[in-house]
Amino acid sequence: MEAIFKKLSALSATTILLILSAIFVVLFIYAKPAVQKYGIHFLVDPRWDVSVSLNKNSANNTPNTVNKNMSDNNLNSAPIGENDADVLAALGETNTQSSNNTETIYGGLVPIVGTILSTILAMFFAVPIAMGISIFLAEIAGPKLSKPVGIAIELLAAIPSIIYGMWGLFYFGPFVSHLFGGSSVSLLVAGLVLGIMIIPFMSSLTRDSMNTTPEVLKESAYAMGATKFEVIKDVIFPYAKQGIIGSMILALGRALGETMAVAFVIGGVFTFPKKIIDPTVSIPVVLANNFAESSGISLSALFYLALILFVLSFIVISFAKFYFLRNKK
Amino acid sequence: MRLLINKIVLFLSTLAAVLGLIFLFWILITLTIKGVSALSIHLFTNDLVNNGLRNLFIGQFILALIAVILGVPIGMAAGIYLQEYSFNNKFASFIRNLSDVMMSAPSIVIGTFVYAIVVNPVGHMNGWAGAIALAILMLPIVVRTTDDMLGLVPKELREAGVAIGAPKYKVIFNIIIKAAKVGIMTGLLLAFARIIGETAPLLFTSGNSQYFTLNLNQEFPSLTVAIYTLATMPDKHLVEIAWAGAFILTVFVLIINLLGRYITKEKK
Numbered sequence: 001m002e003a004i005f006k007k008l009s010a011l012s013a014t015t016i017l018l019i020l021s022a023i024f025v026v027l028f029i030y031a032k033p034a035v036q037k038y039g040i041h042f043l044v045d046p047r048w049d050v051s052v053s054l055n056k057n058s059a060n061n062t063p064n065t066v067n068k069n070m071s072d073n074n075l076n077s078a079p080i081g082e083n084d085a086d087v088l089a090a091l092g093e094t095n096t097q098s099s100n101n102t103e104t105i106y107g108g109l110v111p112i113v114g115t116i117l118s119t120i121l122a123m124f125f126a127v128p129i130a131m132g133i134s135i136f137l138a139e140i141a142g143p144k145l146s147k148p149v150g151i152a153i154e155l156l157a158a159i160p161s162i163i164y165g166m167w168g169l170f171y172f173g174p175f176v177s178h179l180f181g182g183s184s185v186s187l188l189v190a191g192l193v194l195g196i197m198i199i200p201f202m203s204s205l206t207r208d209s210m211n212t213t214p215e216v217l218k219e220s221a222y223a224m225g226a227t228k229f230e231v232i233k234d235v236i237f238p239y240a241k242q243g244i245i246g247s248m249i250l251a252l253g254r255a256l257g258e259t260m261a262v263a264f265v266i267g268g269v270f271t272f273p274k275k276i277i278d279p280t281v282s283i284p285v286v287l288a289n290n291f292a293e294s295s296g297i298s299l300s301a302l303f304y305l306a307l308i309l310f311v312l313s314f315i316v317i318s319f320a321k322f323y324f325l326r327n328k329k
Numbered sequence: 330m331r332l333l334i335n336k337i338v339l340f341l342s343t344l345a346a347v348l349g350l351i352f353l354f355w356i357l358i359t360l361t362i363k364g365v366s367a368l369s370i371h372l373f374t375n376d377l378v379n380n381g382l383r384n385l386f387i388g389q390f391i392l393a394l395i396a397v398i399l400g401v402p403i404g405m406a407a408g409i410y411l412q413e414y415s416f417n418n419k420f421a422s423f424i425r426n427l428s429d430v431m432m433s434a435p436s437i438v439i440g441t442f443v444y445a446i447v448v449n450p451v452g453h454m455n456g457w458a459g460a461i462a463l464a465i466l467m468l469p470i471v472v473r474t475t476d477d478m479l480g481l482v483p484k485e486l487r488e489a490g491v492a493i494g495a496p497k498y499k500v501i502f503n504i505i506i507k508a509a510k511v512g513i514m515t516g517l518l519l520a521f522a523r524i525i526g527e528t529a530p531l532l533f534t535s536g537n538s539q540y541f542t543l544n545l546n547q548e549f550p551s552l553t554v555a556i557y558t559l560a561t562m563p564d565k566h567l568v569e570i571a572w573a574g575a576f577i578l579t580v581f582v583l584i585i586n587l588l589g590r591y592i593t594k595e596k597k
Contacts (some may be wrong), residue, residue: 006414012406013421016428016472019465023434023442029443121551132345141355149350151590156353158519158586160526162553163575166560167356170568196352205351227335250433257435259529260557284437284529291444291533292454306441310434317433321426 027307034300042304045107048270049298053102056114083200105244107157108308110270110284114187115282115309118262119255121191126199126249126255133199134206134239139232150167150207165264168193173265182277183267190266190282197261202251209234211244246324253317257309259284330518357579360588364576367569377539377555382574384541388550389578391543392456392535393525401517404468408475413501425476434467439465440530448534456549459535463524470523474516478509481540515589527576528553552578 010255171185375381415421490500559571
């Protein structure tokens with residue numbers, strides 16, 4: 001009994017490893033057709049779901065067959081324009097050839113750029129505010145104020161992200177477009193909503209690591225005549241640096257993979273944002289909007305994107321965990 | 330000068346705090362106003378096909394409940410292994426870190442994974458796939474909670490149990506888990522609150538259904554997925570229903586969170 005239970009619990013612990021590796025392997029297997037077809041070029045190709053004609057190649061390969069069929073079916077044997085796919089399709093035997101003449105290209109650059117830009121925007125917005133909140137909670141507010149505010153912040157971190165997205169679509173988006181122009185769905189709105197969403201998460205983690213600073217250190221600095229700002233800057237930040245940076249990177253990881261808060265407000269169009277107020281798309285949003293209707297190579301391309309997102313966030317989070325938050329346990 | 334800088338910085342961080350809180354309360358207030366004004370008894374008695382939310386509430390709850398049934402035993406066993414059997418060896422700390430990394434994995438990627446292993450072989454979206462996705466999402470949270478809470482149990486309790494000759498699994502089940510019961514319960518409640526509000530992993534695993542169903546082999550009604558679809562509809566009335574759903578979901582999640590806090594506080 002004892003042995004069985006020990007084995008079972010060890011097995012359960014191994015499940016974590018199994019699931020994570022299975023995610024890697026399965027995503028890779030499903031992404032393989034797209035990986036083989038587009039290769040690493042996928043990462044820098046801005047075209048998504050774009051038909052490209054491959055006439056140059058096919059014209060070089062099969063001019064003879066086309067001409068032969070032509071003379072069979074058309075007595076006056078007019079020369080076919082190389083782009084004339086309709087005529088080719090009309091000729092029964094070259095049907096397969098004509099469908100090879102155009103190919104749908106999938107490239108991931110637009111969503112990749114959209115993901116990174118919206119995350120950077122979110123961080124620029126969220127870091128100062130989250131720092132302010134955690135300094136306020138840890139040092140400025142007395143216990144009477146900091147406790148309820150702290151609880152409120154933690155509760156806000158628990159609100160489902162779809163709520164943030166809905167609010168962004170109906171209230172915050174129009175508000176931002178009123179202030180800065182542009183449409184109510186844009187990269188800017190997505191970045192800001194994302195930032196607001198990670199503020200509670202980031203500030204409660206940062207406050208926790210600030211609170212680990214021993215009172216003695218702070219008191220001795222105050223005894224030397226230091227101001228509150230100097231204590232925060234020279235005592236608390238250096239002491240809690242690892243934890244603070246770690247919590248920022250964790251929040252960044254969360255912003256990278258966030259779907260619902262962004263899906264409502266980023267616009268979902270496959271174009272590069274020329275201005276910050278233009279709509280674009282991010283990887284999770286592409287997945288959310290296109291996955292259910294896709295099959296074949298487009299599905300494989302989506303799995304390729306999912307794999308990229310997974311690897312990206314895996315690297316970011318592991319970096320935070322193993323480098324900054326390592327000595328916690 | 331130093332005092333001035335001090336004042337400026339303190340003012341700025343208070344301002345940042347106020348600004349952040351304004352945004353966050355803006356969200357809650359609009360949610361409450363829109364949600365309450367759209368509330369009606371019909372939402373609880375009709376299914377989505379008749380502009381109600383009944384099947385969605387029940388569906389979402391069932392999905393989360395099955396996820397708990399699937400995820401909690403494995404997660405707790407893994408947590409017990411990490412804390413009680415591993416003696417903090419390298420493998421255990423590796424698993425511990427890995428589980429933390431998995432906790433922050435994008436939930437939509439979990440959805441694509443479950444799509445690949447469950448939905449694709451079956452050929453259509455089904456309730457089981459959604460529940461499995463939520464279970465995978467929940468697993469690392471349960472591991473972390475169990476691991477942390479068992480770590481708080483004093484060593485003397487274990488030694489006392491072993492000293493009277495009890496086998497280790499009995500010590501774990503009858504002594505250690507009992508001592509850590511409240512903490513683990515709280516953690517499980519919070520994990521439940523986290524997964525019941527998830528949308529992304531359900532979008533293409535369990536999908537959504539307009540009708541009341543308990544059959545997990547077909548597309549399954551989900552409140553969050555429905556909110557996503559309804560909120561983007563041109564029909565004003567449907568958008569109102571989405572707000573009502575969002576409001577009820579948020580209230581539910583917040584109540585579970587407060588409940589978790591309350592239990593911990595009572596114990597302390």
